[in-house]
Amino acid sequence: MTTIGIIGSGQVGSSLAKAAVAHGYEAVISNSKGPQTLAGLVAELGPEARAAAATEAAAAGDFAIVAIPLTAVPQVPAEPLAGKVVISTINYIPQLTDASRSSTTGRPRWRPRRAISRSWRSP
Numbered sequence: 001m002t003t004i005g006i007i008g009s010g011q012v013g014s015s016l017a018k019a020a021v022a023h024g025y026e027a028v029i030s031n032s033k034g035p036q037t038l039a040g041l042v043a044e045l046g047p048e049a050r051a052a053a054a055t056e057a058a059a060a061g062d063f064a065i066v067a068i069p070l071t072a073v074p075q076v077p078a079e080p081l082a083g084k085v086v087i088s089t090i091n092y093i094p095q096l097t098d099a100s101r102s103s104t105t106g107r108p109r110w111r112p113r114r115a116i117s118r119s120w121r122s123p
């Protein structure tokens with residue numbers, strides 16, 4: 001079974017986790033507060049889902065979805081995502097403090113050795 005590591009369990013992360021298990025994937029989902037705060041969501045998702053720390057979710061996934069605020073990008077665990085496809089839902093909102101992007105190119109800084117696809121986001 002294909003496992004999706006999901007970083008972020010808010011509106012987007014939880015919705016995609018529900019869609020994932022409904023379509024036969026295993027989901028390992030994480031947030032910033034810790035897996036113990038995701039018991040209710042995991043119970044709702046069923047046996048194909050579990051909660052974990054972000055680092056473990058990243059490591060467990062055959063690929064990953066990152067659905068967190070732009071400002072949290074520096075905390076994304078880069079090493080366990082190395083070599084994996086990472087789907088980012090993150091919207092770039094210029095008005096926010098933006099230490100995560102290069103001030104010269106506007107591109108995300110967090111992309112060592114992996115492909116990033118942008119999905120489910122505004123243009």
Ligand SMILES: NC(=O)c1ccc[n+]([C@@H]2O[C@H](COP(=O)([O-])OP(=O)(O)OC[C@H]3O[C@@H](n4cnc5c(N)ncnc54)[C@H](OP(=O)(O)O)[C@@H]3O)[C@@H](O)[C@H]2O)c1
Nearest residue numbers: 008009010011012031032033067068072075090091120121
């Ligand atoms: N909502 C939409 O309709 C929509 C549509 C397209 C794109 N987007 C984009 O998708 C992203 C997520 O949106 P959302 O609406 O799902 O946001 P949200 O409901 O505010 O959820 C954000 C999630 O990110 C988690 N998080 C924050 N910092 C983290 C970290 N360091 N490690 C792991 N998890 C962390 C939060 O965990 P805690 O709750 O524990 O802090 C929360 O689960 C945003 O960038 C947004 O711009 C949203």
